[in-house]
Amino acid sequence: MNELIKYFESLEARIATLEARVAQLEKGQQTIANGFQELSVHSQQMGEHILVIKNLLQEAQEKGELVIEPEVAEPVAEPEIPEPIIEPEPEPVVEPEPVVEPEPEIEVVEEPKVEEEVASPKAAIYGKAVDDIRQAISLGDRFLYQRELFGQNAELMQRTLTELNELGSFDEAMLYISERFQWDTESNTYQQFVVTLHRRFG
Numbered sequence: 001m002n003e004l005i006k007y008f009e010s011l012e013a014r015i016a017t018l019e020a021r022v023a024q025l026e027k028g029q030q031t032i033a034n035g036f037q038e039l040s041v042h043s044q045q046m047g048e049h050i051l052v053i054k055n056l057l058q059e060a061q062e063k064g065e066l067v068i069e070p071e072v073a074e075p076v077a078e079p080e081i082p083e084p085i086i087e088p089e090p091e092p093v094v095e096p097e098p099v100v101e102p103e104p105e106i107e108v109v110e111e112p113k114v115e116e117e118v119a120s121p122k123a124a125i126y127g128k129a130v131d132d133i134r135q136a137i138s139l140g141d142r143f144l145y146q147r148e149l150f151g152q153n154a155e156l157m158q159r160t161l162t163e164l165n166e167l168g169s170f171d172e173a174m175l176y177i178s179e180r181f182q183w184d185t186e187s188n189t190y191q192q193f194v195v196t197l198h199r200r201f202g
Contacts, residue, residue: 127199133161136199141192148189149181170201 130136137145142157150157160180167173174197177183183190 127195129202130199133165133196133200136196137161141196144189145193148187149183149193164197165200167201170197173197173201 127136146152146154146157150160160177164173164176167176174194
């Protein structure tokens with residue numbers, strides 16, 4: 001019995017909810033109907049305003065207060081056809097007879113003999129002399145010296161080569177490097193660098 005009572009109570013609650021939704025829908029329909037009615041009134045008023053404006057324009061035109069000029073189409077100008085240009089025929093060109101000039105006498109001048117430079121004994125041992133130590137260092141040797149003699153310090157190597165270039169003799173250069181560096185004098189890289197100094201200072 002209690003279950004039936006609860007069931008009917010739930011039905012009454014659902015019916016109340018549905019009635020509330022129906023009331024909302026009726027209210028919405030009434031709002032829409034009112035909107036259409038207002039729109040109809042505005043449309044009627046707009047039609048009346050347009051009719052009044054047409055009557056005023058017609059009266060003004062009849063009294064001569066308003067003159068509506070018809071649109072006049074501008075005449076389209078026909079394209080001008082240029083007159084053909086008649087070019088004069090070129091006059092025949094008379095080529096002059098070629099003048100035969102006597103062939104000039106060719107003097108045979110013996111080139112002076114260039115004496116071959118005799119390489120010095122040191123140049124035969126160490127290679128061609130250079131004015132700048134950098135000219136005697138190849139790209140591969142540059143990386144070798146930088147890695148094994150200057151500890152991968154490129155700036156130190158450049159500064160050292162610049163200062164060595166300013167010295168006056170091979171002995172001064174050897175004294176310079178012995179005072180500043182503790183190089184292994186038995187290594188191949190050191191011996192190769194010394195040969196480079198020989199090419200700079202002879």
